[in-house]
Amino acid sequence: MLAAREILVAEERGRIVAMMGVTPCLDRALWLGQARTHPDFRRQGYAQRLVEAARARVRRERRPALRLWTSERNLAAQRLAESTGFRRIAVFTRRVARTRRAPSGLRTSRRAAEALRLWRRSLFCRQGGGHIAYQRHFLPLTQNVLKKMAARNELLVGQDIAVVLWTQEERRTAFASVLAGGQRGLTAARRAAGERGYAAVQTFLPRDPRIVRWAREAGFIKGSWGTRAVLYERRV
Numbered sequence: 128m129l130a131a132r133e134i135l136v137a138e139e140r141g142r143i144v145a146m147m148g149v150t151p152c153l154d155r156a157l158w159l160g161q162a163r164t165h166p167d168f169r170r171q172g173y174a175q176r177l178v179e180a181a182r183a184r185v186r187r188e189r190r191p192a193l194r195l196w197t198s199e200r201n202l203a204a205q206r207l208a209e210s211t212g213f214r215r216i217a218v219f220t221r222r223v224a225r226t227r228r229a230p231s232g233l234r235t236s237r238r239a240a241e242a243l244r245l246w247r248r249s250l251f252c253r254q255g256g257g258h259i260a261y262q263r264h265f266l267p268l269t270q271n272v273l274k275k276m277a278a279r280n281e282l283l284v285g286q287d288i289a290v291v292l293w294t295q296e297e298r299r300t301a302f303a304s305v306l307a308g309g310q311r312g313l314t315a316a317r318r319a320a321g322e323r324g325y326a327a328v329q330t331f332l333p334r335d336p337r338i339v340r341w342a343r344e345a346g347f348i349k350g351s352w353g354t355r356a357v358l359y360e361r362r363v
């Protein structure tokens with residue numbers, strides 16, 4: 128499921144001094160990651176130039192946006208994003224839980240429109256700036272995107288609950304984005320991951336006090352990283 132990743136590099140006299148990973152998202156936006164400039168070459172505009180190169184590609188290929196995330200503690204990366212025209216979308220927090228062996232009450236669904244309606248009314252949508260975590264990035268949830276997820280059997284629904292559940296290359300952990308259902312949605316996601324045979328489930332939640340409380344009550348704990356992840360977007 129992992130989309131192809133490319134690395135943009137900046138060279139100085141034949142030596143790589145800065146890099147940035149570029150990955151297409153499900154909505155065709157480009158996700159920027161692994162930004163690194165050699166310490167001896169920082170504050171000389173290399174990262175800025177790599178962002179501009181990615182932006183030129185987005186325009187050339189008629190893609191909708193560039194997106195990236197960074198830790199709220201990483202001021203340099205936040206300044207870089209703001210200085211290159213990115214807009215702060217929301218802050219997310221990564222939570223993890225062992226799965227539970229109990230029926231989730233969820234079933235796979237193709238009814239993207241219905242799930243989208245639930246999502247749009249939810250705190251998850253509002254506090255996440257209309258974006259969810261999916262695969263190794265975040266993207267705005269639209270009916271088109273949700274249809275693609277549903278076609279992959281990743282959309283699960285129950286009574287007022289909607290969850291997108293997917294997996295990456297590692298086999299024992301599932302990933303979930305709860306779209307609707309509050310604490311019950313989080314509990315159901317944990318169980319659904321168990322039903323699919325996973326030992327653990329992780330999620331990125333909008334960093335809102337109510338949502339964080341729901342997660343705690345549903346048995347999720349803070350992940351070892353990504354507890355304050357700021358999502359940025361630059362639309363083209």
Ligand SMILES: CC(C)(COP(=O)(O)OP(=O)(O)OC[C@H]1O[C@@H](n2cnc3c(N)ncnc32)[C@H](O)[C@@H]1OP(=O)(O)O)[C@@H](O)C(=O)NCCC(=O)NCCS
Pocket residue numbers: 145161162163164165168169170171172173174175176196197198201202203204206207208210
């Ligand atoms: C973040 C990082 C990639 C920036 O690379 P860089 O090549 O030094 O960035 P640039 O020179 O293009 O900086 C562009 C702008 O970003 C901001 N910026 C970059 N580093 C900054 C810092 N340490 N403090 C404050 N602002 C900073 C400034 O606005 C800067 O413009 P200015 O120098 O004209 O003021 C680099 O610091 C790095 O490799 N950090 C360690 C890895 C990391 O944290 N990566 C980001 C993960 S999301």
